[in-house]
Amino acid sequence: MRTTFSIATALILAAGTGLAQDSNSLSIEGEPMVTEVAAPAHMENVDTIYSGWRFRSQETQALETDDFENPAMVFVDKGIDLFDKVEGSEGKACSSCHEDVADFAGLRTTLPRVEDGELVTMENLVNECRTERMGAEPWKWSGGQMTAVTALIGLQSRGMPVNVAIDGEAAPFWEKGKELYYTKVGQLQMACSNCHEDNYGVMIRADHLSQGQINGFPTYRLKNAKLNSAHGRFKGCMKNIRATPYKEGGEEFLALELYLASRGQGLSVETPSVRN
Amino acid sequence: MKHASLFGLIAALGATTALAEVVAPTKVMFDEGVVAASLTGVAGDAAEGRKVFANRKQGNCLACHANSDLSEESFHGEVAPMLDGVADRWNEAELRGIVANAKMTFEDTMMPAFYIDSGYVRPLEGFDGQSILTAQQVEDVVAYLMTLKEE
Numbered sequence: 001m002r003t004t005f006s007i008a009t010a011l012i013l014a015a016g017t018g019l020a021q022d023s024n025s026l027s028i029e030g031e032p033m034v035t036e037v038a039a040p041a042h043m044e045n046v047d048t049i050y051s052g053w054r055f056r057s058q059e060t061q062a063l064e065t066d067d068f069e070n071p072a073m074v075f076v077d078k079g080i081d082l083f084d085k086v087e088g089s090e091g092k093a094c095s096s097c098h099e100d101v102a103d104f105a106g107l108r109t110t111l112p113r114v115e116d117g118e119l120v121t122m123e124n125l126v127n128e129c130r131t132e133r134m135g136a137e138p139w140k141w142s143g144g145q146m147t148a149v150t151a152l153i154g155l156q157s158r159g160m161p162v163n164v165a166i167d168g169e170a171a172p173f174w175e176k177g178k179e180l181y182y183t184k185v186g187q188l189q190m191a192c193s194n195c196h197e198d199n200y201g202v203m204i205r206a207d208h209l210s211q212g213q214i215n216g217f218p219t220y221r222l223k224n225a226k227l228n229s230a231h232g233r234f235k236g237c238m239k240n241i242r243a244t245p246y247k248e249g250g251e252e253f254l255a256l257e258l259y260l261a262s263r264g265q266g267l268s269v270e271t272p273s274v275r276n
Numbered sequence: 277m278k279h280a281s282l283f284g285l286i287a288a289l290g291a292t293t294a295l296a297e298v299v300a301p302t303k304v305m306f307d308e309g310v311v312a313a314s315l316t317g318v319a320g321d322a323a324e325g326r327k328v329f330a331n332r333k334q335g336n337c338l339a340c341h342a343n344s345d346l347s348e349e350s351f352h353g354e355v356a357p358m359l360d361g362v363a364d365r366w367n368e369a370e371l372r373g374i375v376a377n378a379k380m381t382f383e384d385t386m387m388p389a390f391y392i393d394s395g396y397v398r399p400l401e402g403f404d405g406q407s408i409l410t411a412q413q414v415e416d417v418v419a420y421l422m423t424l425k426e427e
Contacts, residue, residue: 183397186396186397186400187399187403189396198386202353202354202355205339205351206350209355243400
């Protein structure tokens with residue numbers, strides 16, 4: 001399969017040379033992103049990791065290079081409004097306490113992380129503020145309000161390298177995520193690794209398989225024209241192999257999210273990315 | 277009423293006789309991956325097998341395998357070996373084994389076992405206890421694969 005991949009890369013390179021845009025190097029608003037880097041030491045079967053951006057068509061790729069073109073930005077704007085919106089019994093908005101959303105720079109790169117013995121990610125932190133500090137209803141994990149705000153907060157880390165902790169108290173969660181990644185599930189009996197580790201770079205029917213990286217989430221998908229959470233994507237991939245997905249926000253998907261994030265250590269955060 | 281129940285009885289009888297000849301997914305006899313006997317006793321229909329092969333909800337074999345005989349279908353997968361001339365490489369009994377349960381021939385392959393109905397981890401509702409293909413669809417696909425000769 002690796003041979004096939006290098007052929008595919010060579011083709012992309014060849015196709016790219018004649019064009020203004022180089023489909024191997026991504027700059028967003030002029031800022032260069034790391035879309036390819038040596039795999040972290042814990043990955044035994046992969047030498048180089050690549051952003052999912054590298055596997056998309058030139059048309060899709062182009063949408064992510066410029067915030068005017070990026071269809072996700074409409075939702076980010078909605079996130080800005082939500083950030084300032086007073087809700088709940090305490091009469092507060094996010095901005096009542098978090099004056100400048102830019103203060104969240106760097107946060108995305110470190111999530112999920114362990115807090116008080118529990119693995120938590122961006123959606124948990126946001127809902128914790130809503131329920132504990134605002135006296136408001138929690139947002140639905142993959143709902144439009146949540147993804148708008150997680151995209152806005154994630155954007156503050158754009159260009160920074162993914163850097164999650166996998167040792168210490170994170171270790172057992174990471175191990176669990178790794179086990180899930182390699183477990184064959186569903187009537188089609190496939191594991192995440194079958195598609196995203198063994199076969200990235202090749203076509204599975206009409207789809208060009210990537211490494212299934214999560215550095216760009218929440219992601220705008222042309223397919224459903226909205227922002228998609230990472231857990232929503234895991235769910236979709238499980239349904240495609242006719243497996244019952246785990247619960248969004250549940251311990252399995254949190255562990256899987258940590259493991260996947262760790263397979264992308266060093267890639268730039270691309271939130272909000274554009275995929276098909 | 278009388279007529280209806282009589283008709284029902286005949287239909288039920290018919291179904292039982294047909295079922296009796298079908299080898300259940302758990303009863304398929306593999307000898308080093310090879311399945312010598314037909315799963316149904318009814319000869320496979322290659323034309324039908326060609327459809328099952330391409331259909332995304334049935335074999336969806338094109339997801340992973342390219343096959344020049346189906347050039348009218350767009351998007352052939354690159355995950356697995358091209359199936360042109362596959363009948364020159366394998367005989368019918370071997371192909372039946374590969375389609376029924378490829379894991380008996382290729383250890384730890386990602387190719388799904390198309391004729392098993394148990395041992396699934398977290399199957400989606402509605403798919404538990406179901407094989408991906410029916411016994412006759414397996415026979416039809418095998419008959420179709422037997423037409424893929426180059427020599």
